[in-house]
Amino acid sequence: MEKFDVVIVGGGPAGTLTGWHAARAGASVLILEKRQEVGSPIRCGEGLDKRGIEKIGLTPSKKWIAHEVKGAHIIAPNGMKLKLTEGQAGNEVGYVVNRDVFDKEMAKLAIDAGAQLRVKTSVVELLRKDGKVNGVRTKFMGKIKDIEAGIVVGADGYESQIGRWAGIDTNLKPKDMFSCFQYHMVNIDIDPDYNDFYLGSCAPGGYAWMFVKGPDEANVGLGVQGTKLHKRGDVKRILDDFVKSVPGLAKGKAISHIAGAISACAPLDCVTADGILLIGDAARMIDPITGGGIINAGLAAKPAGEVAAEAVAVGDTSKEFLQKYEKGWRALIENKLWRNYMAKEKVTTFSDDTFNKIIEAIKDADMSQISSLELFKAVQAKYPELVKDFEDLLM
């Protein structure tokens, strides 16, 4: 039977960046992608923050940057617009990327470091020995093939099947799942220097976004909280209504439809089991406020890849040994995940009126840097009752 130190299920950024780190740490790595093409179809708004890219050790490349913006507009339900410059938003804006190209470049990084990658190869079952995961059963061109693994990495995205097969609880409550739909629109009238974010009932429980991809084109989409979905096909209908309601977008045309879902849950208690670890969307590492997943996956990829390689090298792939990965990723992102999850729990209950008040309060405040604390203080000064539940979270 073919054998690799680390077998990674999923060829998105979580999988390929884990493969990159594992290969650099000396492991033999195989990445399996069930689609026939890495990076396609796109399931993403494609906004990436500049600082995050640096943090995960990547060099920005013209190959995958579609567009750069100077800042963001936050738009209240009553239309009031809050302009955030790059500096004010803590550089958490910046690039809009071409994910199909970005994902392929990440795959190339892993391959250049020595990893192997196979497309159109599904994992249909986990293999076990003495109850411990030790490989995967794959399907390629109609043929079943078993592959032995020192460690299996579940980087299979929102679907998160690998983890659930391994008995890791990644189940989501409807309040923690967001169903998303997006159009890549062209021929629209926009300010190409700013990404726009619309709050309130235009996207119940979530928000609507516009990530600019060029002078007259953008990804226009929204996410709706699971508990606020009632009828079949609600999300697409809500997006169609939103597009019609925004001057400048209504006349545009969609050149692509993009569907998907994201999690916005508290950090999981455990993302490892004997012989297996999870990363990225599969490990529910998405930021519960922004809905962004790439940077967190990229951060966790370093401890994931390095600990996986080390575990195989020392011959101990037990859940106990993999606590080293749990400690590693939690040190990097767990606090922020918790804080943003608590904030999301509150924000999803806000009415349009509350959003209007908050944007108004922030708009009037003089802020050089929009930190959570300064936002909080600005709102507290005007509407203390709105933020009283937040005090212990931020002070």
Add this chain to the structure above:
Amino acid sequence: MVMEVDYTVCMHCGACVGSCPLNAMFLHETRLEFLENCNSCGICEKVCPVGAITGSGRVEG
């Protein structure tokens, strides 16, 4: 009740699979399979961004 997928609508995005509380769905590259433990709870029907899934009898069209 048996869940059905309209493949002229489905975009195989996996929103349903990751939302299934019983892990009773599997997405082959572009084809959905409902496993025996599906109890037709209808969460997949609600979560599907485009409304490609029917059959629970619990979600309005």
